[in-house]
Amino acid sequence: xxxxxxxxxxxxxxxxxxxxxxxxxxxxxxxxxxxxxxxxxxxxxxxxxxxxxxxxxxxxxxxxxxxxxxxxxxxxxxxxxxxxxxxxxxxxxxxxxxxxxxxxxxxxxxxxxx
Amino acid sequence: xxxxxxxxxxxxxxxxxxxxxxxxxxxxxxxxxxxxxxxxxxxxxxxxxxxxxxxxxxxxxxxxxxxxxxxxxxxxxxxxxxxxxxxxxxxxxxxxxxxxxxxxxxxxxxxxx
Numbered sequence: 001x002x003x004x005x006x007x008x009x010x011x012x013x014x015x016x017x018x019x020x021x022x023x024x025x026x027x028x029x030x031x032x033x034x035x036x037x038x039x040x041x042x043x044x045x046x047x048x049x050x051x052x053x054x055x056x057x058x059x060x061x062x063x064x065x066x067x068x069x070x071x072x073x074x075x076x077x078x079x080x081x082x083x084x085x086x087x088x089x090x091x092x093x094x095x096x097x098x099x100x101x102x103x104x105x106x107x108x109x110x111x112x113x114x
Numbered sequence: 115x116x117x118x119x120x121x122x123x124x125x126x127x128x129x130x131x132x133x134x135x136x137x138x139x140x141x142x143x144x145x146x147x148x149x150x151x152x153x154x155x156x157x158x159x160x161x162x163x164x165x166x167x168x169x170x171x172x173x174x175x176x177x178x179x180x181x182x183x184x185x186x187x188x189x190x191x192x193x194x195x196x197x198x199x200x201x202x203x204x205x206x207x208x209x210x211x212x213x214x215x216x217x218x219x220x221x222x223x224x225x226x227x
Binding site: 004009035040041042043044045048058059090091092102103104105106107108 | 157
């Protein structure tokens with residue numbers, strides 16, 4: 001069973017607020033990812049990291065930022081939330097050299113910006 | 115431009131029958147394909163995968179077929195069970211690239227008891 005956690009699970013927040021979505025994994029995986037998914041739509045990769053101090057932007061442009069100071073932790077931050085940021089955010093991790101099947105997903109954070 | 119397409123947003127199948135979920139892709143560089151299953155309020159979980167050097171991969175009740183010339187893959191579930199009711203995502207990747215996954219929009223499968 002995958003040990004990857006996301007908090008909060010649900011968040012309702014007002015426009016302009018700064019928010020940080022937490023993602024942690026206890027598997028020692030080097031690679032971590034953030035996906036954004038709107039209802040009925042595909043998962044879009046917005047950020048990824050191949051290890052500590054490594055962060056890259058994904059295929060979908062996002063106003064969010066990420067950091068990777070520790071292997072197990074990959075938080076995503078929105079400096080000023082807007083209604084257009086309302087979505088589900090999924091974090092994932094995988095082990096270097098172990099193949100794509102080992103990309104484990106967290107339960108997601110559903111964000112609603114009013 | 116959507117590179118991985120799942121044209122059926124939903125599918126209902128009688129319990130015990132075969133469920134067939136379809137996926138099309140446009141990027142000929144994709145050489146590895148995966149199916150994920152997602153229950154409400156949970157993240158996707160890996161189900162089965164197939165490399166482009168194969169045309170079929172089987173794991174218990176789940177079989178994935180790949181037709182490279184048609185850029186089409188399908189997931190067969192037989193026999194279908196109520197616990198199979200979920201959203202199924204097709205994903206593709208270029209293995210020798212950066213191993214990023216490109217997902218389809220998902221198909222919601224409902225198994226009718």
